[in-house]
Amino acid sequence: MTLLLSNDDVSNLLTMPECIAILEEAYRELAEGRGVSRTRSDCMTPTARQDALYSLKSMDGVIPKLGVGAIRINSDIVTWPQRGNNIRREKIRAAPGNRYVGLVLLFSTDTGEPLAIFPDGVMQRMRVGAANGLGAKYLAREAANTVGILGSGWQAGAQLMAVCAVRAISSIRCFSPNANNCGAFAQAMSELLDVPVTAVATPEDAIRGADIVMCATNTLDPIFFAHWIEPGMHLSSIKRPEIDAHAVKRADRVVIHTHDARPIHVVTKDLVVPERADGRGWESAGGLDFDKLPTLPDLILGRARGRASDQEVTCFINNLGLGYQFAAVGALLYRKAKESCAGRDLPTDWFTEEVHP
Amino acid sequence: MTLLLSNDDVSNLLTMPECIAILEEAYRELAEGRGVSRTRSDCMTPTARQDALYSLKSMDGVIPKLGVGAIRINSDIVTWPQRGNNIRREKIRAAPGNRYVGLVLLFSTDTGEPLAIFPDGVMQRMRVGAANGLGAKYLAREAANTVGILGSGWQAGAQLMAVCAVRAISSIRCFSPNANNCGAFAQAMSELLDVPVTAVATPEDAIRGADIVMCATNTLDPIFFAHWIEPGMHLSSIKRPEIDAHAVKRADRVVIHTHDARPIHVVTKDLVVPERADGRGWESAGGLDFDKLPTLPDLILGRARGRASDQEVTCFINNLGLGYQFAAVGALLYRKAKESCAGRDLPTDWFTEEVHP
Numbered sequence: 250m251t252l253l254l255s256n257d258d259v260s261n262l263l264t265m266p267e268c269i270a271i272l273e274e275a276y277r278e279l280a281e282g283r284g285v286s287r288t289r290s291d292c293m294t295p296t297a298r299q300d301a302l303y304s305l306k307s308m309d310g311v312i313p314k315l316g317v318g319a320i321r322i323n324s325d326i327v328t329w330p331q332r333g334n335n336i337r338r339e340k341i342r343a344a345p346g347n348r349y350v351g352l353v354l355l356f357s358t359d360t361g362e363p364l365a366i367f368p369d370g371v372m373q374r375m376r377v378g379a380a381n382g383l384g385a386k387y388l389a390r391e392a393a394n395t396v397g398i399l400g401s402g403w404q405a406g407a408q409l410m411a412v413c414a415v416r417a418i419s420s421i422r423c424f425s426p427n428a429n430n431c432g433a434f435a436q437a438m439s440e441l442l443d444v445p446v447t448a449v450a451t452p453e454d455a456i457r458g459a460d461i462v463m464c465a466t467n468t469l470d471p472i473f474f475a476h477w478i479e480p481g482m483h484l485s486s487i488k489r490p491e492i493d494a495h496a497v498k499r500a501d502r503v504v505i506h507t508h509d510a511r512p513i514h515v516v517t518k519d520l521v522v523p524e525r526a527d528g529r530g531w532e533s534a535g536g537l538d539f540d541k542l543p544t545l546p547d548l549i550l551g552r553a554r555g556r557a558s559d560q561e562v563t564c565f566i567n568n569l570g571l572g573y574q575f576a577a578v579g580a581l582l583y584r585k586a587k588e589s590c591a592g593r594d595l596p597t598d599w600f601t602e603e604v605h606p
Numbered sequence: 607m608t609l610l611l612s613n614d615d616v617s618n619l620l621t622m623p624e625c626i627a628i629l630e631e632a633y634r635e636l637a638e639g640r641g642v643s644r645t646r647s648d649c650m651t652p653t654a655r656q657d658a659l660y661s662l663k664s665m666d667g668v669i670p671k672l673g674v675g676a677i678r679i680n681s682d683i684v685t686w687p688q689r690g691n692n693i694r695r696e697k698i699r700a701a702p703g704n705r706y707v708g709l710v711l712l713f714s715t716d717t718g719e720p721l722a723i724f725p726d727g728v729m730q731r732m733r734v735g736a737a738n739g740l741g742a743k744y745l746a747r748e749a750a751n752t753v754g755i756l757g758s759g760w761q762a763g764a765q766l767m768a769v770c771a772v773r774a775i776s777s778i779r780c781f782s783p784n785a786n787n788c789g790a791f792a793q794a795m796s797e798l799l800d801v802p803v804t805a806v807a808t809p810e811d812a813i814r815g816a817d818i819v820m821c822a823t824n825t826l827d828p829i830f831f832a833h834w835i836e837p838g839m840h841l842s843s844i845k846r847p848e849i850d851a852h853a854v855k856r857a858d859r860v861v862i863h864t865h866d867a868r869p870i871h872v873v874t875k876d877l878v879v880p881e882r883a884d885g886r887g888w889e890s891a892g893g894l895d896f897d898k899l900p901t902l903p904d905l906i907l908g909r910a911r912g913r914a915s916d917q918e919v920t921c922f923i924n925n926l927g928l929g930y931q932f933a934a935v936g937a938l939l940y941r942k943a944k945e946s947c948a949g950r951d952l953p954t955d956w957f958t959e960e961v962h963p
Contacts, residue, residue, distance in 0.1 A: 253956055256959055256960065256961055281875070282874055282875025282876070283651075283874055283875065284651075284874070285649045285650070285651060285872045285873060285874055286649075286872065287647045287649050287664075287870065287872050288870075290644045290647075290666065292642045292643075292644050292666050292667065292668045292675065293642070293668075294640075294641075294642060294668045294670045294675075294715060295670055296670070296715055296716060297716055303668065303670070303675065303715040303716075303718070305666055305668050305675040305677065305713060307644075307664055307666055307677055309647065309649050309662055309664055310649065311649045311650075311651045311660065311662050313651045313652055313653070313660070313874070318649065318651075318660065318662040318681060320662065320664055320677075320679055322677055322711065323963060324675060324713040324714075324718040324719070324720070325718055326716075326717070326718050340962060340963070343716070343717045343718050343719075344717050344718050344719040344954065344958045345717070345719055345954050345955075345958070346954075346955060346958070348954075348955070348958035348959055348960060349718070349958065349959050349960075349961070349962060349963055350713065350718040350719055350720065350957070350958050350959075351959060351963030352711075352720070352957055354679065354709075356662060356681040356707065357681075358651060358653055358660040359653060359654055359660075359683075359700070360683070360700045360701050360702070361660070361681040361682055361683050361700050361701050361706070361707040362681070362700075362701040362702060362707055363681070363707065363709070366956075366957070368957070368958070368959035368961075368963070369959075369963045370959045370960075370961035370962065370963040371961060373963050403961065403962055513644065513645075515642045515643065515644050516642060517639055517640055517641070517642055517670070518638070518639025518640065519639070597701065597702050597703075597705075598702075598703060598705070599610055599723075600707070600709055600723070600725070601701045601702070601703070601705035601706065601707050601725070602613055602705055602706050602707075602708060602725035602726075602727045603613065603705060603706075603727075604613055604706070604725075604727035604728065604760065605697060605706060605727065605760060606680060606697070606706055606708030606725070606726045606727040606730050
């Protein structure tokens, strides 16, 4: 049978410490060349709507040690509205029932069969959180116990779950431009993590004195700047532009997620994509060369050097996601779902065939 | 609802003339830059079996004019056995029930929603056939009425359906190394096409005097050679190495399917793939530069010149498949399935989500 799982199933079955552990193992496999990852691709075209584009995004990965391959697919209607001073990328709930479209298909490397199909949303934030958690595990000071976070959305929650899984965090300060969201987020996360989370009025209030600064927004513009850096800080970002390039350059150690730094973009002729999708402007502004920076798998395997002293400033940039992460966390999810008989069994014959394709 | 279709549904709903017509329209869109196609990628790793590899293959395409995007996925256990003098690529029926794993997911560019899910096998041969049919439509002599075909398998049948859809074919000769298969194929195709198909004993018997020569095998070695060429012939191949490079060079007009000539290969360290996957050796042997050859979309749009006289030798090489083809034929399939209430309705909510992915 092929297991159909929902976001609720994924949410019930996955824990952040387990996601971090399976990804750590998977990154070792990747660094050793025993796992493979295919760079994300984005096919973009116009839609009937003037202000929106259609985007078909896919990314694949295979981990023989875990016995799985995965493909993650997003079929999105995308807009780039101005929010306050920043431009943001926002997906529209255009599918029936006001829903988004993101799917993961998990396959067996032994039989090729589709083991499971599930939406990508909950796993998406868990794997982003877990990757930044691993960045903090290998780069932040051992004694780090305070966190300042910029952002109070869906991703920010997983970032806090992850940092609390790798360090004994005793206090968190949170800033986001919408004070209501920020307050509600602080309260919910305090309860979930059993750590006091305080909403504050400015980014500086969140950052000042924090051992670990986490950026977790969907902005396309920098939100953390060089003059906010303090000795010993660990900086963490879930996407390329959040930490200003000059701030990145000030760090003593910078590690990125992957050298698959730019997605494969395939767009129709004359299509204008508001996003600075390749990030080259941002990099060159700070004189950064991402190709020369070490990656998280290098760091985990000990090929890249971690923090050398408590005074050093470290920085982890989760510059691009990998389908490979969905294979790793998917393997964990599948095992746990089978153990607890979660999900809905669909006939595997629906997704396999008699004829040689 | 999301429509689940079987290979039987696909087979019942698609006709070759309609597949050729929709692909012709789609190729125009592609050539004009209004459709997009993402090059195939193959992730390959070892499996538990010594003689087999695991391959996770994917390819995407979007055609706004037809309102669809598609992704085609293959999750294969692959071997490369020696068959007679040739090495062949063969997939193993490793999934439960001795089945293969190939899937197409079709999405709406208006809402992003998954419109349909179906196995790729039947559509795979229809789109290969239709592409070579378009090659013959634009390159073969108008009066061409005899066909010689090398191969008697799954792909060969669609090749004959396609050539009969674009020219008034009155006789077909067929050769394949297995005389039993070849005889059964000839009989079945005679009945299906209402054109006499004769099994012959040697490749030369099939080719001599044929207006159109079609290669439709899964060999990785050349099977058609330069000294078999006759004036006015149209040569057609479903994969790169079938027509010897020296024979290709002898042709007056050569058109290939796509400049996406090489799949993106991502393999584990030290993995040996028996296939000469990038085909560079084959090209350079004949001094061919695929990047400079015109493509089928160029030919259809009139950007590349077709046959200039009845004496010219023309050649179409279907060098690599495109996910884009599955979007085009998928749009046709979906329309016809809705019209005839075919398939099984699955809740679209199974494949969409509430949370922002």
